[in-house]
Amino acid sequence: MTIKVGDTLPEATFMEMTGDGPAPRSTDDVFAGKKVALFAVPGAYTPTCSAKHLPGFVDKKDELQAKGVEDIVCTSVNDVFVMDAWGGSSGAGDKVRMLADGNGTFAAAIGLEMDASGFGMGKRSQRYSMIVEDKVVKELNVEEGGNFEVSSADYMLNQL
Numbered sequence: 001m002t003i004k005v006g007d008t009l010p011e012a013t014f015m016e017m018t019g020d021g022p023a024p025r026s027t028d029d030v031f032a033g034k035k036v037a038l039f040a041v042p043g044a045y046t047p048t049c050s051a052k053h054l055p056g057f058v059d060k061k062d063e064l065q066a067k068g069v070e071d072i073v074c075t076s077v078n079d080v081f082v083m084d085a086w087g088g089s090s091g092a093g094d095k096v097r098m099l100a101d102g103n104g105t106f107a108a109a110i111g112l113e114m115d116a117s118g119f120g121m122g123k124r125s126q127r128y129s130m131i132v133e134d135k136v137v138k139e140l141n142v143e144e145g146g147n148f149e150v151s152s153a154d155y156m157l158n159q160l
Contacts, residue, residue, distance in 0.1 A: 002111030002142075009135045012106040014075060014099035017084035025099060031135045034070040039129040039151055040107065044078045044086035048148050053127070054090050056153035061095040064153065067160035069131075073097045077104040077124045101125065112142065127151050131159060 003009070014025045030036065039057060041049035057064070057072050064072060072095065076083060080100040087098035107113040107125035129151040131139040139159045141150040149155065 003137055003140065005137050005140050007137050009132060009137065010106075010109040012101070012109055014101055014106065015080035015083075016097065016099050017080050022080040027135060030071070030073060030097075030099065031132050033134055035068050036132045037064055037069045037072045037129065037153075037156060038132055039072075039074055039153075039156075040101075040112065040125040040127065041074065041076045042124045042127055044076050044082050048127075048146075049076075050086075050090065052148055053151065054086075054092065054096065058090065058092055058095045060153035060157060063157055064160070067157065069160070071097060073099055075099045075101050075106065075125065077101050077107055129153075129156055131156065 009027050009031055012027050014030065015022050016025045039053065041053050043049060054074055061072060074096050078100055079102045083098040083100040087096065092098055101107055104113055104123045104125065112126045112128055113123055127143040127148065129141045130137050141155060143149065143151050
């Protein structure tokens, strides 16, 4: 079943790179008690993800925060080392938290997993964005096929 507006995010564990190495982050750690802009990409370093999706949220950080977003989170079915390297090479820095859903458990739990085996990528996350307030989905924007429209930072800014 696919998550929908009004649903509470399921319990999941992400991995985030810290100064001491990889560290687990629970759904509560990331989403409890705050407004979060979450977006997911099919893969780090892939063309649309690297050229448009992540840069859009990096560039719009101040505008999103001005509208009440306390944290911006990017997740992908990649390992924590890839997510950290991608964040570093893309200038995400302290603007976007890069959380690895390495086994795709979060993507599957919210019903937004996809099979990208035809592209040699295995199980991945669909491209989407959502506004989450205290673990409750307030807005959900899932892309159709290979599109990049409704999951962008600009689209989300119009929802806040």
